[in-house]
Amino acid sequence: MxxxxxxxxxxxxxxxxxxxxxxxIDGQDGVVLEVGLGNGRTFDHLREIMPDREIFVFDRQVASHPDSTPDEDHLFLGDLPDTLARAAEDLPQPAILVHSDIGTGNAEWDARMAEMMADVLPRVLKPGAVVVSDQKISLADAEDISLPAGVQKGRYFFQTYRGR
Amino acid sequence: MxxxxxxxxxxxxxxxxxxxxxxxIDGQDGVVLEVGLGNGRTFDHLREIMPDREIFVFDRQVASHPDSTPDEDHLFLGDLPDTLARAAEDLPQPAILVHSDIGTGNAEWDARMAEMMADVLPRVLKPGAVVVSDQKISLADAEDISLPAGVQKGRYFFQTYRGR
Ligand SMILES: C[S@@+](CC[C@H](N)C(=O)[O-])C[C@H]1O[C@@H](n2cnc3c(N)ncnc32)[C@H](O)[C@@H]1O
Ligand code: NI
Ligand code: NI
Incomplete structure (x- = not known):
């Protein structure tokens, strides 16, 4: 290959x-968080498949295609976990879906980020929320969900947050 | 979409x-030219599907994944068309296939590059060579070939060089 x-x-x-x-998450209330904007391709996809959702985006800086840049009311700029802590206060509602795509390929760094996410995410999640991530995030009070058909194990991680 | x-x-x-x-080009002699290395994904693909071909790569600089970097004997570093002119002298054989992927999205610049390619390519091509490019290159003494199934018109350009 x-x-x-x-x-x-x-x-x-x-x-x-x-x-x-x-x-x-269809039919369930809650906002969507896109953690890691990058060039904006997945953000653009999320807003296309969920036109009625509010989507909030997190990144250190904006480096996305101009067509795929969220407006400033939906952008949390700065370092995770600061921005996620800020979001816990400022979001209009807790999140029903988080897409986290922040892997760098540096295993040590990625593991640290995943641990940080596991600590911080519960502050922004609704019970029943779905967390989809490119790294394994060991969220407490959550259950793994099987991957959609055709997706290789380990390529993405799905879990649902039970809440506590 | x-x-x-x-x-x-x-x-x-x-x-x-x-x-x-x-x-x-299966069964026909000649080397392959990859014009525009970028991150090296298409170079990696070319060498995988044509393990027995010599592939020569052109770019201004090496910015490819370490796994997908040609050895220095197969690398022409510098600006097109200088490197193509050099290749015309130095290649062990003329090319039976050229893949050119150098579009920048700047229409004016891309058109100038395509014109330059049309001028220079005949110096490195074998009669019967296939030229595949992301930009339309108006090669003299060449015929368009239809695209493979499933590829939208205008996305890629195929032609075969008759020679002169
Ligand atoms: C889009 S990238 C190629 C990507 C590659 N085909 C792939 O898919 O993996 C285009 C490359 O062409 C190179 N390039 C464009 N114009 C050039 C020129 N005039 N001289 C040398 N290199 C050029 C750029 O440096 C860049 O690395
Ligand atoms: Ni655009
Ligand atoms: Ni690799």
Whole structure:
């Protein structure tokens, strides 16, 4: 498998995961959090498949395509977990879906970030919320959900937060 | 269609074009030129689908993934068209396939580059060579080839060089 093949597989799996997550939360109240804006492709997809949701975006800086940049009321700029702590105060409602795509490829750093996410996320989640992430986040009070068809194990992680 | 959707379409079409190009030149002598290394994904794909071909790569600089960086004997570093002119002297054989992926999104610049390519490519091509490009290159003494199935018109350009 070439790097082009595995890249196509990765972005295709990512889309399958987002589409599936949107189905899972259909009909349930709550905002959506996009953690990691990057070039804005997944943000653009989320808002297209969930046109009626408020989507809040987190990143250190804006480096997205101009077409895919959230307005400033939906942007938390700065370092995670500061921005997530701020969101816990400022969000109009808790989140029913979080998509976290913040892996860097540096295993040590990514593990630290995943641990931080596990600590902070409960402050912004609704019971029943779905967390979809490119790294394994060991959230307490949560259950794993199986991946959508066609997505390789370990490529994405799905869980639902029971609340406490 | 979200930007994620159109991105998936683009990379999938790219792979279909490279696979098809490899079929078209199957059994014919000649080297392969990858014009525009970028992160090296298509270079990696080309060498995977054509393990027995010599592939020469052109870019201004090396910014590819370490796994997908050609050795220095197969790398022409510098500005096109200088490097293509150098290749015309130094290649062990003329090229039976050129993949050119150098579009920047700046229409004026891209048109200038396409014109430059049309001027310079004949110096490195074998009669019968296939030229696959992300921009329309108006090569003299060449015929358009239809795109592989599933690839949208205008996304990629295929032609075969008759020679002169
Ligand atoms: C889009 S990237 C290629 C991506 C690659 N085909 C892939 O999919 O993995 C385009 C590359 O062309 C190179 N390039 C564009 N114009 C060039 C020129 N005039 N001279 C040398 N390199 C050029 C850029 O440096 C860049 O790395
Ligand atoms: Ni655009
Ligand atoms: Ni690698």
């Amino acid at each position: 070439s790097r082009l093949d595995s890249f196509i597989r990765r972005v295709t799996a990512q889309r399958a995961c987002l589409d599936y997550a949107a189905q899972l | 979200s930007r994620l959707d159109s991105f998936i379409r683009r990379v999938t079409a790219q792979r279909a074009c490279l696979d098809y190009a490899a079929q078209l």
